[in-house]
Amino acid sequence: xxxxxxxxxxxxxxxxxxxxxxxxxxxxxxxIIGMINFAHGEVYMVSAYLxxxxxALLGFFGIHSFPLVxxxxxxxxxxxxxxxxxxxxxxxxKPLRNSxxxxxxxxxxxxxxxxxxxxxxxxxxxxxxxxTLLEGSLRLHIGDDFVQLTYTKVFILVAAVLGMLALTFIxxxxxxxxxxxATQQDRKMAQILGINTDRVISYVFIIGAAMAxxxxxxxxxxxxxxxxxxGFIIGIKAFTAAVLGGIGSLPGAMxxxxxxxxxxxxxxxxxxxxxxxxxxFSLLVLILIFRPQGLLGRPQVTKV
Amino acid sequence: xxxxxxxxxxxxxxALMAGLLxxxxxxxxxxxxxxxxxxxxxxxxxxxxxxxxxxxxxxxSVFLQTARGQRLxxxxxxxxxxxxxxxxxxxxxxxxxxxxxxVLACIFPxxxxxxxxxxxxxxxxxxxxxxxxxxxxxxAGLLDLGFVGFYAIGAYGLALGYEYLGLxxxxxxxxxxxxxxxxxxxxxxxxxxxxxxxxxIVTLGFGExxxxxxxxWLSFTGGPNGMSAPAPTFFGLEFARRAKDGGTPYHEFxxxxxxxxxxxxxxxxxxxxxxxxxxxxxxxxxRMPVGRAWEALREDEIACRAMGLNHVLVKLxxxMLGASTAxxxxxxxxxxxGFVNPASFTFFESALILAIVVLGGMGSTxxxxxxxxxxxxxxxxxxxxxxxxxxxxxxxxxxxxxWKPRGLIRINRIGIAPRKGVAP
Numbered sequence: 001x002x003x004x005x006x007x008x009x010x011x012x013x014x015x016x017x018x019x020x021x022x023x024x025x026x027x028x029x030x031x032i033i034g035m036i037n038f039a040h041g042e043v044y045m046v047s048a049y050l051x052x053x054x055x056a057l058l059g060f061f062g063i064h065s066f067p068l069v070x071x072x073x074x075x076x077x078x079x080x081x082x083x084x085x086x087x088x089x090x091x092x093x094k095p096l097r098n099s100x101x102x103x104x105x106x107x108x109x110x111x112x113x114x115x116x117x118x119x120x121x122x123x124x125x126x127x128x129x130x131x132t133l134l135e136g137s138l139r140l141h142i143g144d145d146f147v148q149l150t151y152t153k154v155f156i157l158v159a160a161v162l163g164m165l166a167l168t169f170i171x172x173x174x175x176x177x178x179x180x181x182a183t184q185q186d187r188k189m190a191q192i193l194g195i196n197t198d199r200v201i202s203y204v205f206i207i208g209a210a211m212a213x214x215x216x217x218x219x220x221x222x223x224x225x226x227x228x229x230x231g232f233i234i235g236i237k238a239f240t241a242a243v244l245g246g247i248g249s250l251p252g253a254m255x256x257x258x259x260x261x262x263x264x265x266x267x268x269x270x271x272x273x274x275x276x277x278x279x280x281f282s283l284l285v286l287i288l289i290f291r292p293q294g295l296l297g298r299p300q301v302t303k304v
Numbered sequence: 305x306x307x308x309x310x311x312x313x314x315x316x317x318x319a320l321m322a323g324l325l326x327x328x329x330x331x332x333x334x335x336x337x338x339x340x341x342x343x344x345x346x347x348x349x350x351x352x353x354x355x356x357x358x359x360x361x362x363x364x365s366v367f368l369q370t371a372r373g374q375r376l377x378x379x380x381x382x383x384x385x386x387x388x389x390x391x392x393x394x395x396x397x398x399x400x401x402x403x404x405x406x407v408l409a410c411i412f413p414x415x416x417x418x419x420x421x422x423x424x425x426x427x428x429x430x431x432x433x434x435x436x437x438x439x440x441x442x443x444a445g446l447l448d449l450g451f452v453g454f455y456a457i458g459a460y461g462l463a464l465g466y467e468y469l470g471l472x473x474x475x476x477x478x479x480x481x482x483x484x485x486x487x488x489x490x491x492x493x494x495x496x497x498x499x500x501x502x503x504x505i506v507t508l509g510f511g512e513x514x515x516x517x518x519x520x521w522l523s524f525t526g527g528p529n530g531m532s533a534p535a536p537t538f539f540g541l542e543f544a545r546r547a548k549d550g551g552t553p554y555h556e557f558x559x560x561x562x563x564x565x566x567x568x569x570x571x572x573x574x575x576x577x578x579x580x581x582x583x584x585x586x587x588x589x590x591r592m593p594v595g596r597a598w599e600a601l602r603e604d605e606i607a608c609r610a611m612g613l614n615h616v617l618v619k620l621x622x623x624m625l626g627a628s629t630a631x632x633x634x635x636x637x638x639x640x641x642g643f644v645n646p647a648s649f650t651f652f653e654s655a656l657i658l659a660i661v662v663l664g665g666m667g668s669t670x671x672x673x674x675x676x677x678x679x680x681x682x683x684x685x686x687x688x689x690x691x692x693x694x695x696x697x698x699x700x701x702x703x704x705x706x707w708k709p710r711g712l713i714r715i716n717r718i719g720i721a722p723r724k725g726v727a728p
């Protein structure tokens with residue numbers, strides 16, 4: 001095993017952790033109302049802009065120490081993206097609860113176009129960026145070569161793991177999480193037992209968007225640049241991760257994200273960078289053909 | 305129903321809530337414009353948007369509490385059926401409308417200048433695309449978000465076939481339809497066995513794969529620089545000033561003076577015939593068992609499978625037919641612009657075609673034809689709104705799904721009256 005392999009492993013792990021965070025949004029929404037939220041990738045894109053705006057604002061007020069900046073950015077981005085998730089659900093999906101099967105999907109496509117164009121119109125089409133916040137790196141020597149592990153990547157991994165742990169805690173231990181799980185298992189029964197399922201669905205959208213917001217901050221820290229079109233590709237990849245792990249399953253989304261991130265990084269390290277997106281999409285098609293229920297999902301049974 | 309009293313307090317609360325949400329949502333993105341690592345405040349725009357949202361929500365809230373608003377809300381609650389049924393013996397006047405349109409289309413080129421002609425050709429290409437996607441989305445109820453992939457197969461089929469195999473327009477036209485249909489079969493067969501929503505994301509990925517491959521495979525497709533595509537020929541006569549491939553230019557053969565518009569006139573004529581043909585085929589198919597099966601599957605898949613319909617084959621036939629129509633449209637697009645590059649086949653095109661189908665009415669042919677012209681010709685006329693085009697498409701899709709998920713023009717069918725003395 002040479003240094004390139006391990007370097008791509010590190011890159012893949014950080015990328016995969018972020019894919020996993022976004023995939024959570026897809027998987028939770030799919031689990032609870034059985035629709036693919038196409039606008040989710042755009043929520044991530046909006047959060048990247050929000051992160052850059054927060055950093056610029058904090059810099060304007062003279063706050064430059066890393067812990068304060070990152071804390072402020074995270075809180076700001078996660079809260080505002082959460083509101084975005086809430087608003088999207090309220091406008092585009094809630095009126096369609098009892099509509100045809102195709103209606104929410106088309107509405108979601110529309111919402112995704114709206115978000116893209118709205119950001120493009122208000123922020124301009126040019127590429128945006130943030131300054132490097134965290135300098136320096138660790139170097140691990142392997143033979144003659146070395147693997148570079150920047151502090152940014154370490155931070156991303158830690159933050160992603162903490163985010164996932166917090167989510168797992170919410171879903172497994174709190175009252176809100178129990179309501180979510182109940183609604184996911186049987187919406188009508190949960191309603192009969194006195195759970196306000198409409199509100200639970202809103203919470204799920206907020207949680208999913210908040211996770212995408214966290215992912216947006218982390219990706220922006222790593223790459224530094226983004227544009228209004230960034231949500232499209234990342235959205236499909238995160239969906240691939242969700243399907244790979246088994247859609248509807250939370251640990252599946254995290255596992256799928258990690259596997260996809262590593263596979264993609266290894267592919268671009270060993271074969272070709274130009275075709276790494278093609279590789280991910282092909283992987284999605286192949287998974288759907290050979291194992292549609294994913295790694296941790298259960299086969300779907302349709303009953304009348 | 306007694307006239308309901310209007311609860312102003314609730315309306316004001318709603319408006320305040322909407323204003324607060326709008327402030328949080330629009331505040332950062334609209335109000336703080338990034339410039340490098342610095343920013344510029346645009347508080348005025350935010351105030352405008354928040355104000356518009358608050359007033360809008362207030363008016364909506366008050367309106368929905370009036371008797372008329374209540375009726376509107378009730379009409380949303382009822383889910384209407386797939387088709388409207390007309391009384392038996394209803395005589396449709398659509399025949400005359402179609403006849404008038406055909407006559408209009410035949411005399412149109414004599415009055416049009418080149419610009420108008422190209423705009424109409426563009427519109428007709430989108431009619432073709434809309435009709436193809438209408439079979440897939442409207443009739444069979446399968447959401448195809450990578451429709452532009454099949455369009456690209458057709459367009460690049462002509463360009464690549466000409467470049468490497470020396471094939472002309474007329475050879476590629478049927479070949480492109482077959483190739484696109486085969487691609488549709490290869491993509492659709494494994495996916496159509498599963499839950500319908502997966503198809504949407506797989507086709508989305510497929511459309512991107514096609515575009516990325518065309519963009520990255522420099523040695524074969526020319527990458528982002530694109531390739532040239534040949535003009536059609538009229539029984540071997542070329543529409544160019546000088547013959548390129550050893551043929552004869554049409555003006556030398558007929559002894560007339562050269563006219564550059566002739567190429568577009570010819571494309572228009574051929575395209576029009578193809579559109580009519582596709583319209584006719586679609587019209588007949590939707591009355592045949594396979595067409596009925598598409599619609600039945602769209603409405604209730606489980607019931608259909610229980611009745612013994614092979615759902616995979618039925619869906620696959622719709623998917624392949626739609627794909628082949630897109631392939632045809634692609635060939636026309638390539639020959640019309642004389643040049644193809646990957647930038648013409650982005651996701652936005654798929655969304656535009658979807659908007660045509662959504663606006664026109666799922667499964668309604670007339671609606672799709674009208675919508676295709678409205679959505680492609682209007683932007684040509686309203687160039688100043690070009691920036692807002694995508695935004696408008698998005699709003700259109702969301703509003704249409706909430707307001708009329710079956711599209712503006714619903715399909716109507718003539719009912720059948722049981723004959724006397726025959727058991728129904």
